[in-house]
Amino acid sequence: MIDLRSDTVTRPTPEMLKAMTEAEVGDDVFSEDPTVNSFEKKMAEMFGMETGLFVPSGTMSNQLCLAVLTQPGDEVIIDELGHVFNYESGAAAHLSSVQLRPLRGVRGKLNRELAESAIRPKNDWDPHTRVIAVENTTNKGGGACYSKEELIELSNLADEHGIFLHLDGARIWNAIVKTEIEPEFFGSIADTISICFSKGLGAPVGSMMLASKDHIKKARRFRKMWGGGMRQVGLLAAAADYAVQNHLSLLKSDHRRARRLAEAIAENPVFEIDLSTIETNIILFNVKNGTAEEALKKFTEAGVGMVPFGPKTIRATFHFQVGDEDLEKIIKVIGDFA
Ligand SMILES: Cc1ncc(COP(=O)(O)O)c(C=O)c1O
Secondary structure (H helix, E strand, O other): OOEEOOOOOOOOOHHHHHHOOOOOOEEEEEEEOHHHHHHHHHHHHOOOOEEEEEEHHHHHHHHHOOOOOOOOOOOOEEOOOOOOOOOOOHHHHHOOOOOOEEEEEEEOOOOOHHHHHOOOOOOOOOOEEEEEEOOOOOOOOOOOOHHHHHHHHHHHHHOOOOOOOEEEOHHHHHHHHHOOOHHHHHHHHEEEEEEOOOOOOOOOEEEEEEOOOHHHHHHHHHHOOOOOOOOHHHHHHHHHHHHHHHHHHHHHHHHHHHHHHHHHHHHHHEEEOHHHHOOOOOOOEOOOOOHHHHHHHHHHHHEEEEEEEOOOOEEOOOOOOOOOHHHHHHHHHHHHHO
């Protein structure tokens, strides 16, 4: 099957496996894994943050960020399409006892006016607004990127109100490649950042929380408490480091292929797609007749995997293990689809 269900489905390449086997390792719970330590330092420098913490997943990384930024009873402003709101099993309520305030932005993106309208007055009965959480690129929003200006406005808003800005950068790499915004800019606007190596970059496992030393000190304890303290995990950090060094440059082709497929989808009248929404590696499109589930069954039979993103909406996500030959086959399936 040509697998466009997610960019998380990639398998490690032989070169990545080689880098893993050659990694120098130690016990990371004792902060003694040299590969993890140097990778955390490298990523923190890259994103202009004080320090980093290598963790198993993007979910853990997002949740650690919220845990260190908030007190029980606080409120976190987020777009209603946000991963933290939709796909983290209610973790913010369970782990940090905070409530999320979902807002209807545009393609998963908040803007200053919208976020400002949700900041609560300070009194004894409103929850305390503590964090604005943004996602870049947006997943459920279809791979949309924030501009520098949009992020600066949200960061200024957070500063003006003495609250924090959290950036879920699971696909920040796609945003960097698309917008050419330098990574250290994100450190200048956010208090905490979560980045993932296991999405389009193609590492088998691994995310990183980036923040101040104080926040990471607290997060280390939560990570251990939540069962995420890992031992000779330099093996995985080596895979992630390999992915940053060797796969970042491949994302541009993912974006090109996504656009090419979107154009083919636009040519078949059984589908609906807004080409202006195709920015990175994620495509959202609708079926005009029938349901997404029915269409997906036909796609599976034709050897193409995608996922439903609503009753009539389908998501296709490109990654480096779907190449140009595969793309041509998918375009044929799209062209023949009736
Ligand atoms: C935007 C976003 N944030 C966070 C995550 C969570 O990552 P993980 O699956 O590693 O927990 C994902 C997963 O796809 C995501 O798309």
